Amino acid sequence: MATTEAIGRKKLLEVEDLRTYFDVEGRTAKAVDGVDFFMYENEVLGLVGESGSGKSVTALSIMRLIPNPPGWIERGAVRFRGKDLMRLTYDEMREIRGKDISMIFQEPMTALNPVFSIGFQLTEALQHHKAMSKRQACERAIEMLELVGIPDAARRLWSYPHEFSGGMRQRVMIAMALSLTPHLLIADEPTTALDVTIQAQILELMLDLKQKTGDTAILLITHDLAVVAESCERVAVMYGGKIQEVAPVERLFARPAHPYTRGLLTSLPRPDRERQARLQTIPGIVPSILDFPAGCKFWTRCPVKEAVCETVEPELVEVEPSHWCRCHLVQPTATPGGRSK
Amino acid sequence: MHGMTSYFIRRMLLIPVTFVCITFMVYGIMRLAPGGPIEQARTQLLMAMQEGGGSLATSATGELDLPQEAIEQLKVYYKLHRSIPVGYLIWLGVWPDDDRQGEFNGVVQGDLGMSYRYSEPVLTTIVSKFPISITFGLIGYLATWIVCIPLGVKKALTHRSWFDTTSSLVVFLGYSIPGFVACLALLLMFGTSLVWDIFPLGGFRSENWNEMWEAGNFWWCVRDQAHHMVIPIIGYVMSGFATMTILMKNSLLDNLGADYVRTAFAKGLTERRVIFLHALRNSMIPLCVSIGHAIGLLFAGSFLIEKTCNIPGMGLLGFNSLVERDYPVLMGILVFGVLIRLLGNILSDVILALVDPRVRFE
Numbered sequence: 001m002a003t004t005e006a007i008g009r010k011k012l013l014e015v016e017d018l019r020t021y022f023d024v025e026g027r028t029a030k031a032v033d034g035v036d037f038f039m040y041e042n043e044v045l046g047l048v049g050e051s052g053s054g055k056s057v058t059a060l061s062i063m064r065l066i067p068n069p070p071g072w073i074e075r076g077a078v079r080f081r082g083k084d085l086m087r088l089t090y091d092e093m094r095e096i097r098g099k100d101i102s103m104i105f106q107e108p109m110t111a112l113n114p115v116f117s118i119g120f121q122l123t124e125a126l127q128h129h130k131a132m133s134k135r136q137a138c139e140r141a142i143e144m145l146e147l148v149g150i151p152d153a154a155r156r157l158w159s160y161p162h163e164f165s166g167g168m169r170q171r172v173m174i175a176m177a178l179s180l181t182p183h184l185l186i187a188d189e190p191t192t193a194l195d196v197t198i199q200a201q202i203l204e205l206m207l208d209l210k211q212k213t214g215d216t217a218i219l220l221i222t223h224d225l226a227v228v229a230e231s232c233e234r235v236a237v238m239y240g241g242k243i244q245e246v247a248p249v250e251r252l253f254a255r256p257a258h259p260y261t262r263g264l265l266t267s268l269p270r271p272d273r274e275r276q277a278r279l280q281t282i283p284g285i286v287p288s289i290l291d292f293p294a295g296c297k298f299w300t301r302c303p304v305k306e307a308v309c310e311t312v313e314p315e316l317v318e319v320e321p322s323h324w325c326r327c328h329l330v331q332p333t334a335t336p337g338g339r340s341k
Numbered sequence: 342m343h344g345m346t347s348y349f350i351r352r353m354l355l356i357p358v359t360f361v362c363i364t365f366m367v368y369g370i371m372r373l374a375p376g377g378p379i380e381q382a383r384t385q386l387l388m389a390m391q392e393g394g395g396s397l398a399t400s401a402t403g404e405l406d407l408p409q410e411a412i413e414q415l416k417v418y419y420k421l422h423r424s425i426p427v428g429y430l431i432w433l434g435v436w437p438d439d440d441r442q443g444e445f446n447g448v449v450q451g452d453l454g455m456s457y458r459y460s461e462p463v464l465t466t467i468v469s470k471f472p473i474s475i476t477f478g479l480i481g482y483l484a485t486w487i488v489c490i491p492l493g494v495k496k497a498l499t500h501r502s503w504f505d506t507t508s509s510l511v512v513f514l515g516y517s518i519p520g521f522v523a524c525l526a527l528l529l530m531f532g533t534s535l536v537w538d539i540f541p542l543g544g545f546r547s548e549n550w551n552e553m554w555e556a557g558n559f560w561w562c563v564r565d566q567a568h569h570m571v572i573p574i575i576g577y578v579m580s581g582f583a584t585m586t587i588l589m590k591n592s593l594l595d596n597l598g599a600d601y602v603r604t605a606f607a608k609g610l611t612e613r614r615v616i617f618l619h620a621l622r623n624s625m626i627p628l629c630v631s632i633g634h635a636i637g638l639l640f641a642g643s644f645l646i647e648k649t650c651n652i653p654g655m656g657l658l659g660f661n662s663l664v665e666r667d668y669p670v671l672m673g674i675l676v677f678g679v680l681i682r683l684l685g686n687i688l689s690d691v692i693l694a695l696v697d698p699r700v701r702f703e
Contacts, residue, residue: 063607065606065607067598069501094609094610094611095609097606097607097608098607098608098609098610099609099610102607102608103604103607103609105603105604107600110599110600110601111600111601111603111604112601112604113601113604113605113622113623114601114623114697114698114699115622115623115696115698115699116619116622116673117698124608124610124614125608125609125610128608128609128610128611128614129609146618158699162697162699163699165421173604176608307632312562322615
């Protein structure tokens, strides 16, 4: 991907040609098959795609938390603040987890250990990474719980996860993830399992805390374009284990380049428009992870495919400044700055 | 916690009800079953008289039989002369016993009656055997934990490795060999000169154990006791070995795949802490709950292992009492067995409430 940037912001994370495969009954499922993207410091990047597109596996690969067996990281580089995470020793990587990069998961109901109090689970990471005393860790934990809006935090510290509602548990998860002021927060579908009213609150809370705590960047993984529109600066669209399009949010919504992104956007219900006879959808279904086609991953469902799409995989090309797209039919505009990878 | 207390009080109050139902049923079945002490006595007497050729009473059908008065006397002697409900209530101690000046003498008063066979109070008989079974049961159960927990954990952590596969083979072999058969094989191999004669051929202690104890040979006694216990304990461990190992392995494996384990790893905790604190703590829950149920089994002893290894414990006592229709002893064993099992079930619930904060009994 482009190495120079017009805006001149520092890059926090660069993922290059990341490939994570799984063994599925003797066959190799290429869940993530050459993912490239980068994140600026202090940025909110949305990673969008249908289920099975490889979003969560990308996140877990960055953390090196792919369960092995059956999965493994075949190749790729993940440069985080200058260090390639893939080359660190196990213990060096462990020191980064939780402290520099932390993660929130989709299921708040199961992501916390049911037999330990949330106070225990909040303080253990603090004591581990910062060598805090029990007392200091408790104070910090209470402070974080108050910050995420848990009422009566000092008393609830020793409550167990089952005594909290789903939304409250996700708040606890956020408190836990941000208690060590990481540089990067990976939020894997943090609002998907919650009620719609709670979703907005949690999203707002995350962005609010990002402002308060300072320089935490957020990688927001979601399949919900409304969430992206609300909270992200830039969006990366994933399909078939590859990034298909990256652009600033306004530009992606205004001028989507990739046929898949266009399909995603037209399949959104639009209450402001006149009611159409039928909601538009992308034809076909996502192919099984085991048999994605050769060539462009999307051609089986693409409305504008040509012969070349079936055999040659397109490159991720900067079609206009800060806007990359992986499609044979989308050529760089006349802008001289645009160049291929 | 208030709701929990009342839950457990209610559970305790149900114990007497269950107890009465079970003991009444067993009492009734026992009284109705053929081959009771009177029939046994009759057969014995008849055989003796036939051999002696003495004068005989003749029943209405012309067959040889005891005089009616003798049968009635026997019935009174064995306390079988009352109807089943009245007999039961007297046994229970809530109905006056005419034979003893209308006193109440039963379970409620702590009187389990006299053993037909040993001619001593049932309570004395049971109390003399009880420590033996409990010793073997407890040590066997502890040994099972000590062997199975680490093995199950190791198997879960090395799932599908050669270690896991080979040990599974051993586990299933152990599952298919009953404990007493293993004891028999071990006694043959190591109790006789067949392979290596290093263990005694059964028995609870050496015959001169009590003398040595009084002589103050403490270490000799301990060694002798341990020496006799090795083979039976192996038998006890074999009985629960497979189930507990596989339970431990599967439980840990389930928890290692749980979301909260991923969260713990994502926090940067060490693998050791994630596995041995977070996952293991959760996977021990089903095993802890099984403790309460196991207690009932500890009391009962294993009749087959006791028989094979010639240990005079509860299992053997129960079996002999059954064969010889020693009803008071059988009922006495039942009293203890039922009470311990019922309390064990409640204990399981208490343990579950202690180890799993999610559980709240209302």
